Amino acid sequence: MSTKTAKEAAGAAPAEEGSLALDLYRQVTRIRALELLLNRYVKEHGFGGFWHPGLGQEAVQAGAVMALRREDYLYYAHRGLGYALVKGMAPEVLLGDLFGRTGGSVGGKGGGTVHFVDPELGVLGQGGTLGSNFVLGAGAATSIQILGEDRVVAVFFGDGAAARGTFHEAALQAAVWKLPIVWVCENNGWHLSAPFSDQSPTEDIADRAAAYGVPGVVVDGQDALAVRAATLAAVERARAGEGPSLVEAKTLRIRGHYEGDPQKYRDDIADGLEVPRDPLAILRERVPAAEADALDAVAAEEAEAALEKALAMPKGGPEVVTQGVWA
Amino acid sequence: MSTKTAKEAAGAAPAEEGSLALDLYRQVTRIRALELLLNRYVKEHGFGGFWHPGLGQEAVQAGAVMALRREDYLYYAHRGLGYALVKGMAPEVLLGDLFGRTGGSVGGKGGGTVHFVDPELGVLGQGGTLGSNFVLGAGAATSIQILGEDRVVAVFFGDGAAARGTFHEAALQAAVWKLPIVWVCENNGWHLSAPFSDQSPTEDIADRAAAYGVPGVVVDGQDALAVRAATLAAVERARAGEGPSLVEAKTLRIRGHYEGDPQKYRDDIADGLEVPRDPLAILRERVPAAEADALDAVAAEEAEAALEKALAMPKGGPEVVTQGVWA
Amino acid sequence: MSVETERIGYAWAINHALAEEMRRDPRVWMMGQDIGRMGGVFGVTRGLFDEFGPARVRDTTINETFIVGGAAGAAMTGTIPVVELQFADFGLVAGDEIFHKLAKWRYMHGGKLELPAVVRLPTGVVGGAGAEHSQSLEAMGMHVPGLKVALPATPADAKGLLKSAIRDPNPVLFFEHKGLYRVKGEVPTSDDYLVPFGEAAIRRRGDAATVVATGLMVGRALEAAEALAAEDIELEVIDPRTLVPLDMDTIIASVERTGRALVVHEAVRTAGAGAEIAARIQEAAFFALDAPVWRLGALDTPIPQDPELEQLVIPSAAQIEVAVRELVGL
Amino acid sequence: MSVETERIGYAWAINHALAEEMRRDPRVWMMGQDIGRMGGVFGVTRGLFDEFGPARVRDTTINETFIVGGAAGAAMTGTIPVVELQFADFGLVAGDEIFHKLAKWRYMHGGKLELPAVVRLPTGVVGGAGAEHSQSLEAMGMHVPGLKVALPATPADAKGLLKSAIRDPNPVLFFEHKGLYRVKGEVPTSDDYLVPFGEAAIRRRGDAATVVATGLMVGRALEAAEALAAEDIELEVIDPRTLVPLDMDTIIASVERTGRALVVHEAVRTAGAGAEIAARIQEAAFFALDAPVWRLGALDTPIPQDPELEQLVIPSAAQIEVAVRELVGL
Numbered sequence A, B: 001m002s003t004k005t006a007k008e009a010a011g012a013a014p015a016e017e018g019s020l021a022l023d024l025y026r027q028v029t030r031i032r033a034l035e036l037l038l039n040r041y042v043k044e045h046g047f048g049g050f051w052h053p054g055l056g057q058e059a060v061q062a063g064a065v066m067a068l069r070r071e072d073y074l075y076y077a078h079r080g081l082g083y084a085l086v087k088g089m090a091p092e093v094l095l096g097d098l099f100g101r102t103g104g105s106v107g108g109k110g111g112g113t114v115h116f117v118d119p120e121l122g123v124l125g126q127g128g129t130l131g132s133n134f135v136l137g138a139g140a141a142t143s144i145q146i147l148g149e150d151r152v153v154a155v156f157f158g159d160g161a162a163a164r165g166t167f168h169e170a171a172l173q174a175a176v177w178k179l180p181i182v183w184v185c186e187n188n189g190w191h192l193s194a195p196f197s198d199q200s201p202t203e204d205i206a207d208r209a210a211a212y213g214v215p216g217v218v219v220d221g222q223d224a225l226a227v228r229a230a231t232l233a234a235v236e237r238a239r240a241g242e243g244p245s246l247v248e249a250k251t252l253r254i255r256g257h258y259e260g261d262p263q264k265y266r267d268d269i270a271d272g273l274e275v276p277r278d279p280l281a282i283l284r285e286r287v288p289a290a291e292a293d294a295l296d297a298v299a300a301e302e303a304e305a306a307l308e309k310a311l312a313m314p315k316g317g318p319e320v321v322t323q324g325v326w327a
Numbered sequence C, D: 001m002s003v004e005t006e007r008i009g010y011a012w013a014i015n016h017a018l019a020e021e022m023r024r025d026p027r028v029w030m031m032g033q034d035i036g037r038m039g040g041v042f043g044v045t046r047g048l049f050d051e052f053g054p055a056r057v058r059d060t061t062i063n064e065t066f067i068v069g070g071a072a073g074a075a076m077t078g079t080i081p082v083v084e085l086q087f088a089d090f091g092l093v094a095g096d097e098i099f100h101k102l103a104k105w106r107y108m109h110g111g112k113l114e115l116p117a118v119v120r121l122p123t124g125v126v127g128g129a130g131a132e133h134s135q136s137l138e139a140m141g142m143h144v145p146g147l148k149v150a151l152p153a154t155p156a157d158a159k160g161l162l163k164s165a166i167r168d169p170n171p172v173l174f175f176e177h178k179g180l181y182r183v184k185g186e187v188p189t190s191d192d193y194l195v196p197f198g199e200a201a202i203r204r205r206g207d208a209a210t211v212v213a214t215g216l217m218v219g220r221a222l223e224a225a226e227a228l229a230a231e232d233i234e235l236e237v238i239d240p241r242t243l244v245p246l247d248m249d250t251i252i253a254s255v256e257r258t259g260r261a262l263v264v265h266e267a268v269r270t271a272g273a274g275a276e277i278a279a280r281i282q283e284a285a286f287f288a289l290d291a292p293v294w295r296l297g298a299l300d301t302p303i304p305q306d307p308e309l310e311q312l313v314i315p316s317a318a319q320i321e322v323a324v325r326e327l328v329g330l
């Protein structure tokens, strides 16, 4: 692993750290509760479409998104719904999208892996074609620069998506224009069935940042505090007009590529729900047990309630099919 | 400029150097003679289509191509015809292509910037869309690997083309598969009207090689011996199965992007035929004057004769238009 | 002459074609995402990595421009790449490589380069894959000269057309329908079973109207024909199988008999392959037509992600039935 | 009502439209290769860098996926990017960004994202630019729902359509013909001169046949019409101006009068926009037609690099003339 690490300086002062850890714990356990609930739901009821579980990657999503402000833009990746949840979208809306309900954010067009959206919260989408996030994000950052806004764009991507040429095209231009972007790589070690280690000539994707003359740091993706600190440093740099940075969070893909993937190509992990180096456990060491327990309970309730609400929403019918093509 | 330099070891021993310098001189002066002749021809007769002069970049083209063997593959760039000439194609064939003559290598379909080809000599083409050379070259190198051949692929490209995403996609896969490729960047400081220095976050393109864990060297592109030595080291590495390398040759674009470009965007150079740090002058210091003079004369004759032959070839007519779409 | 057949799925028929051709010709090789150990996201290449090894069955990273552009480079240097994009839509990620390099480089170089590459493109709706993973883009291949375009509708054609594609010295876009992968049918077992390009298959004989259908729509047209037969409306159903080359002779001969034609495809109706086929039918058989040539295709919208909604965008058997009933009444 | 006009070139009309819209709305900005100090490879953006500065007139490096994908990202975040690709063909380098991001992201996100972007695409043959720089690819834009497609044939339309495109909340593919850049015509000087999308222009009235022509072919059709008028064959020449939306009403009304139609475009004939237009004409006006709808388009070959040969691939005025003479004789 690279010797670069996130600047400690970017972390919070000790006094704040407790509440920060609690905030992160709240988000991680909220994502976890939804992930487990979805896992159970899919097992019991099946699922129309594809669902790419994010179990085990909650610390990256929570930590990085919590380094953003409400007005900052977010292009998320396909793995899970933690990104959008932490950015502020209601869990029933996200589930509504997953189940193709009209109460979902895309109004019933969703189903399976979807495209959550909330422009008010800066949640802008994900490329169904991997890697389009890079160029979209650079474009959004150009808008920010032209309008003189105080926003930052966070672009999430996997270790696989990092191979797309759009990364190179966007990164070069973003570096030259000093665009306010933070690239957050969730390196979970897999491009679907291909191990990252078989498909990357270098150990760290963060090393590729040097080609663009921008900072690249590697951070423990199971440690939400570390992810947040590294991302915050990058966000502040971007907001200060100093240009883009890359944060690579090393994490783990616990489940299949999609829920139901038999994963015959893999033997590094048992097909279960256990998370090695569990981000919840790591955070728990920083927060009072009672508070953690309480947050777990709230998260579980929130998830159950969201499921109930989502399932109560009507499905989209023929009328939604032709809506929204044109302004 | 990067501190990396080509390994001296890869150069020739002193005894051979004389003849190597002569060989290089021969090629550089051959290219130069054709370039000047074309320049004159275009001025006097105009030109159908576009012609991108390579004046001043002869040392890169000659030096790098001379590091290749006959059976090695070549994807050249759009600037000039030195690549194909040095690889062994007859000058009248190249001019025939430029003038749309049936005696050109593409049988009369050419005209202006063309697509010379000679599979026997490994001359395979250039992407009209910049950057396609990278993926084509990586594919040819994969063929070599599958067939167990002893060939290498040279991929030429400009500092502008280096920005294309295809570079990233090809480079990652080539590095992982250890494909026998040499990327030769002719960094002439311009992407058409945009200065390289405005469009690159780093001073050297060679620095981008580290992202792929492969060697990247910067070399003086006006010094044919240095270019050849650096390229040869990369070619030998590729042939030995150790994978791709990048050679960045710093050179100059003397003329407009295309012949006739008014270059209003530029004031670094007078619009003339003078070549600062002239590769011919640099080589002349290594070869006996009489021999150089003789080679100049032969080259000038060759160029004149080629022009005459090319202009005597018939133009392609309606019959060639529909030929060659299908095998 | 009896032909030995076995009953296998469309995906498996493709798998057999790949294996047979790789055994026959050592220059044939494959690359794509997850085609190796995993056997492909749709399971089409299962077993091939074990049989042919990592040099000839290559997992790439996420780099469609390399997968297709690399195929072009490899094809012009003595091998025969058969590459997979996970979804046909990703052909647009490699648009330059498909439409410029593969399609034009033979011509541009005076016929001196050969480009015997096959790009396998899992096409069509599959149940929730969404707007960027469900399109039917074969018309684009038809519009750019230099590419052959195949669209098998049955397991036997999947095998026979793919083998022809691999042996073809030209680049071929091979649109395999994701929704047909599990459909079974009788497939000739012979190693030399080839379905030639440019020969339409008449799937059903009839005289009331000619339905030209491709891919998934062949089955739906036959379903509609079945239903209409009960009303004594006998449809002739023609599956062109390849769009480039396109067997207009068979279509025109049929329309000259029936006097009526409906073209059906899953692709967006506007500017789809059906527009070309309809335009050509009326050009060649205008005076034999009793009614305009009609077309059914997808609505002018992207494909919704929801698995139920996506079916509302593309033609159903019932819609074909309704359209034909109206057309024969004109 | 008299409209003040000036006689300027097509390229200059585009330049005016850009300048006026950038003055009108500070959210409008541009990016592309060499559009800044150089004023564009075809000189279309001259002076705009000086007037609007480097923040709003941005030179990019060679990165078409960013130019178009960045436009999509910028459009959904409050600005109105008008980007230039140096050649329309490069749209295929950014195929994912055009056909997936720009075309579908509004729909996919339930209408919550707006994508008011314009992609300027210098199209067609220009004299030796070659197979990868001379194509006419508008049919692809027509086939993928979510994109508007404009193809101005005159300087006035170039200005009026571009201004409409910039004010349109939808993504627009704006195909400017490279061969028309220097053609001059009267152009309204008003800052508010807009040519609406979806309104065909009847360029000439006649009753012998309807010729539907686009882009460079409008002029060639008018030339042919001129020649044929000497033989008392009076053509009606219709220029649709936008293909999405497409004004079929005007075309059908004309064909119902003339009974004959020829569609002409520079794009490859096979699966071009003409196929769609021909198919729709016969769908809507079958019983009014006295002859099949014919089409002229480029041959099924890539465009040769040679400036003389390229003209042999696309329709000429003479070919239009010959085709019409034959068509009216049917």
Ligand SMILES: Cc1ncc(C[n+]2csc(CCOP(=O)(O)OP(=O)(O)O)c2C)c(N)n1
Binding pocket: A078, A079, A128, A129, A130, A131, A157, A158, A159, A160, A161, A162, A188, A190, A191, A192, A253, A257, C033, C062, C064, C086, C090, C093
């Ligand atoms: C351009 C493109 N190619 C391929 C795919 C299919 N695909 C979806 S996810 C995936 C693996 C992505 O790996 P990574 O980016 O590491 O994300 P992870 O799934 O590990 O979270 C692939 C190949 C796609 N969606 N887009």
Ligand SMILES: Cc1ncc(C[n+]2csc(CCOP(=O)(O)OP(=O)(O)O)c2C)c(N)n1
Binding pocket: B078, B079, B128, B129, B130, B131, B157, B158, B159, B160, B161, B162, B188, B190, B191, B192, B253, B257, D033, D062, D064, D086, D090, D093
């Ligand atoms: C994909 C693509 N984008 C743009 C162009 C137009 N174009 C041709 S050459 C050129 C400049 C290239 O600069 P560089 O690669 O440095 O080569 P140089 O001309 O300096 O030799 C441009 C923009 C192209 N041919 N292909």
Ligand SMILES: [Mg+2]
Binding pocket: A158, A159, A160, A186, A187, A188, A189, A190, A191, A192
């Ligand atoms: Mg991954």
Ligand SMILES: [Mg+2]
Binding pocket: B158, B159, B160, B186, B187, B188, B189, B190, B191, B192
């Ligand atoms: Mg350059």
